[in-house]
Amino acid sequence: xxxxxLQRAFRHDRPALVTYLMTGYPxxxxxxxxxxxxxxxxxxxxxxxxxxxxxxxxxxxxRGAGWHALFRGVGLADALELARDFxxxxxxxxxxxxxxxxxxxxxxxxxxxAEVAREAGVGGFIVPDLPVDxxxxxxxxxxxxxxxxxxxxxSTPERLRMVGERSSGFVYCVSALGVTGVRDGIAPGxxxxxxxxxxxxxxxxxVGFGIGTPEAAALVGSVADGVIVGSAIVARQDDPxxxxxxxxxxxxxxG
Amino acid sequence: xxxxxxxxxxxxGAGYRTPDxxxxxxxYGGRFVPETVMPALEExxxxxxxxxxxxxxxxxxxxxxxxxxxxxTPLYRARRLAEAVGLGxxxxxxxxxxxxxxxxxxxxxxxxxxxxxxxxxxxxxxxGAGQHGVATATAAALLGLECAVFMGSEDxxxxxxxxxxxxxxxxxxxxxxxxxxxxxEAVTATLRxxxxxxxxTFYVLGSALGPHPYPRVVREFQSVIGRxxxxxFDEHGxxxxxxxxxxxxxxxxxIGTFHPIVTGLGEGERPLLVGAEAAGEGLDGRxxxxxxxxxxxxxxxxxxxxxxxxxxxxxxxxxxxxxxxYPGIGPEHAYLHDLGLVRYEPVTDEEALVAxxxxxxxxxxxxxxxxxxxxxxxxxxxxxLGSDAVVVLTLSGRGDKDVDIVREAGLGGG
Numbered sequence: 176x177x178x179x180x181l182q183r184a185f186r187h188d189r190p191a192l193v194t195y196l197m198t199g200y201p202x203x204x205x206x207x208x209x210x211x212x213x214x215x216x217x218x219x220x221x222x223x224x225x226x227x228x229x230x231x232x233x234x235x236x237x238r239g240a241g242w243h244a245l246f247r248g249v250g251l252a253d254a255l256e257l258a259r260d261f262x263x264x265x266x267x268x269x270x271x272x273x274x275x276x277x278x279x280x281x282x283x284x285x286x287x288x289a290e291v292a293r294e295a296g297v298g299g300f301i302v303p304d305l306p307v308d309x310x311x312x313x314x315x316x317x318x319x320x321x322x323x324x325x326x327x328x329x330s331t332p333e334r335l336r337m338v339g340e341r342s343s344g345f346v347y348c349v350s351a352l353g354v355t356g357v358r359d360g361i362a363p364g365x366x367x368x369x370x371x372x373x374x375x376x377x378x379x380x381x382v383g384f385g386i387g388t389p390e391a392a393a394l395v396g397s398v399a400d401g402v403i404v405g406s407a408i409v410a411r412q413d414d415p416x417x418x419x420x421x422x423x424x425x426x427x428x429x430g
Numbered sequence: 431x432x433x434x435x436x437x438x439x440x441x442x443g444a445g446y447r448t449p450d451x452x453x454x455x456x457x458y459g460g461r462f463v464p465e466t467v468m469p470a471l472e473e474x475x476x477x478x479x480x481x482x483x484x485x486x487x488x489x490x491x492x493x494x495x496x497x498x499x500x501x502x503t504p505l506y507r508a509r510r511l512a513e514a515v516g517l518g519x520x521x522x523x524x525x526x527x528x529x530x531x532x533x534x535x536x537x538x539x540x541x542x543x544x545x546x547x548x549x550x551x552x553x554x555x556x557x558g559a560g561q562h563g564v565a566t567a568t569a570a571a572l573l574g575l576e577c578a579v580f581m582g583s584e585d586x587x588x589x590x591x592x593x594x595x596x597x598x599x600x601x602x603x604x605x606x607x608x609x610x611x612x613x614x615e616a617v618t619a620t621l622r623x624x625x626x627x628x629x630x631t632f633y634v635l636g637s638a639l640g641p642h643p644y645p646r647v648v649r650e651f652q653s654v655i656g657r658x659x660x661x662x663f664d665e666h667g668x669x670x671x672x673x674x675x676x677x678x679x680x681x682x683x684x685i686g687t688f689h690p691i692v693t694g695l696g697e698g699e700r701p702l703l704v705g706a707e708a709a710g711e712g713l714d715g716r717x718x719x720x721x722x723x724x725x726x727x728x729x730x731x732x733x734x735x736x737x738x739x740x741x742x743x744x745x746x747x748x749x750x751x752x753x754x755x756y757p758g759i760g761p762e763h764a765y766l767h768d769l770g771l772v773r774y775e776p777v778t779d780e781e782a783l784v785a786x787x788x789x790x791x792x793x794x795x796x797x798x799x800x801x802x803x804x805x806x807x808x809x810x811x812x813x814x815l816g817s818d819a820v821v822v823l824t825l826s827g828r829g830d831k832d833v834d835i836v837r838e839a840g841l842g843g844g
Contacts, residue, residue: 228609228743231621238608278727278743304728304731307465308452309460325465326465327469329466329629330465330468334469349464352627353466354625
C-alpha cells in the first residue's frame with residue numbers, strides 16, 4: 176500500500192466523496208483553483224483528468240473540456256505537475272489519483288510516469304482503457320502507487336474477481352453501461368452490482384458514471400463506500416466558487 | 431515472445447503463427463478497451479472459435495460468398511496496363527467485382543452471421559469511405575438485422591453516394607462531429623456507442639484492427655482473397671509471381687491477400703509482398719503513413735504503429751482516399767513489417783491519381799482511390815524487378831464512390 180494510498184479517502188464512517196476535475200480546463204490556474212476549491216469543500220479524493228485525443232470512455236462534458244485543454248497543449252506531464260503543486264501547498268491534502276488513457280503513459284514511458292507520480296505525491300492511477308488483464312507492465316512499473324481497475328455491469332464473476340484482486344486503493348464500479356456523463360436517477364440493479372463487486376474484493380467500492388446531483392449522490396452513497404462525481408463538476412470548472420458550492424452540497428448530502 | 435519464436439515466425443510458412451492466446455502479434459495487438467466491453471470481446475472470441483469448427487456455419491458462409499457475393503472473384507490479366515508500366519504481366523484480383531463493389535462484404539457477411547449466432551438483433555459499424563458501411567448495411571438487410579453506421583461528417587460530405595446507399599438498404603447513418611470528422615473519430619464513436627448498447631448490439635468492425643479478436647476475425651473472413659489467389663496462380667499457370675501487392679489503410683484487403691501467402695508458402699517460394707500506405711501530400715506534409723512515420727502506441731483498443739504527437743495524442747491523418755485516411759495500421763501488418771515479411775511503401779495522393787487515370791483509360795476499369803495506391807506501386811516494381819516480372823495486385827474496390835473527388839482533382843476534363 177502506498178504511503179499516500181488512495182484508501183485513506185475511505186477512512187470516515189460515511190461514504191467518501193471522489194471528485195473528478197479536468198487538468199487545464201479552462202486554463203491551468205483556474206483548474207488548480209478548482210481542485211483547491213473541491214478540497215476545501217470536503218472532497219475526500221481528487222481524481223485529476225488528463226486531456227487526450229481519443230477519449231473512448233468519456234461523454235460530451237468531459238470530452239469537451241478535454242479538447243479545450245488539449246488544444247492548449249495540456250497533457251500528462253502537466254497533470255502530474257498540477258498534482259504536485261496542489262499536494263505541496265496543502266497541509267493535509269486529500270489523496271490524488273490521475274485518470275488518464277494509456278497511450279500518454281506509454282509515450283512518456285511507464286517507469287518515468289511512475290517515478291514522477293511518486294515524487295509528486297500522487298496516490299494512484301485510474302486508466303479506463305487498460306483492463307485488468309492487460310496491465311502487467313504497468314503494475315510492474317508502478318510500485319508504491321495504487322492502481323484502480325474498473326468493474327462494469329457486464330463484468331463476469333471471473334473478471335470481477337481479477338479486478339478485486341489486482342486493484343489497490345479502491346475498486347471503481349461503473350454504475351451503468353456507456354460513457355461518463357450525468358443521467359437521471361440511479362441505474363436499476365446498482366445495489367446488486369455493488370454487492371457483486373463487494374463479494375469480489377476487500378477494498379472499498381466507489382461508484383461512478385452518471386451521478387450529477389446531491390440527491391443522486393445520497394442514493395448511491397446509501398449502497399456504496401464512495402461516490403464519484405465528474406461531469407457535473409467539470410461543467411462548473413470555469414468558476415472555482417461554483418465548484419466549491421457544488422462540492423459542498425454533494426458532501427452535505429453524504430452526511 | 432522468445433527470440434526463437436520470432437526467428438521461426440520471420441521465416442513465414444508453418445513457423446508463422448499469430449496471434450498468440452492473448453491476441454498479440456509480436457508486441458502488437460492486444461486488448462485496450464473499457465471493462466464494459468471486455469466480456470463481449472471474450473464472448474466473441476469463444477463464438478468465433480466455435481463457428482470456425484462448425485461445418486454448418488462454414489457452409490452457410492461459403493455458399494453466401496459464392497451465390498450472393500459472386501466469389502471466387504476473377505484474376506484478370508491486364509495486358510495494356512502491364513505494357514504501360516513496363517512489366518511482363520500484371521494480374522488483377524478483382525475484388526471490385528464482388529457484390530457492393532469491394533472486398534468489405536466478405537467480412538461483413540461473416541460478422542453478421544456471428545451476430546446472429548450470438549443472438550444480437552442489432553449491428554453497428556464505423557466507416558470511412560463508406561464501403562464498409564454499405565457492406566454492413568447490405569449484410570444486415572440480407573440477414574434481417576437492424577443496422578446503424580457511424581461516419582465522420584467530413585466523410586459524409588466526401589462520400590455522399592455511399593451514405594445514400596446505406597440509407598436505401600435500411601441503415602441509419604449517424605454523423606460523427608468530433609476532431610477531423612473522419613474514420614478515426616468514427617471508430618471511437620462506434621466503440622463508445624457499443625459500451626452503451628453492448629447487450630443487444632454486435633460491433634461489425636471493418637478493418638483488421640481494434641481489440642482482439644477483431645484483427646483475427648477480419649483476417650480469417652478476408653483470407654478468402656489469398657486462398658483463391660493461391661489456387662488461381664495454378665489455374666492460370668502463373669506459378670509463383672515475382673510480387674503481390676495491395677493497399678493498406680487499416681489493412682483488411684492486404685491481410686486477406688498476404689496472410690495465406692505468408693503461411694502457405696515457405697521462404698524461397700514466396701513472392702515479394704508489398705503494401706501501399708497513404709503518403710497523402712507527401713511524408714513532409716499531411717499523410718497517413720503510420721509505418722513510415724509512426725511509432726508504437728495504443729489507440730482504438732490495440733497496440734500498433736501510430737501517428738502521434740509528443741504527448742501521445744493521435745495525429746490527424748490525411749489521404750485523398752477516405753479508406754486510407756487513418757493514423758494507425760492493423761497490428762499484424764506492424765508485425766509483418768518488423769519481421770520483414772512484407773514491405774510497406776508510401777504512395778502520395780498525386781501518384782494514386784495518376785494510377786487511377788491509367789487504369790480507367792488503359793483497361794476500362796474505374797478503381798477505388800484506395801486500390802489506386804496499390805496500382806501506383808507497379809512502375810516502381812518494374813524498375814526494381816525488370817520488364818519480365820509478373821506482379822499480382824489486389825484491386826480492393828471500384829471507384830464509383832470516388833468520382834466527385836477525382837473530378838475535383840481535375841481528372842476527366844472537370
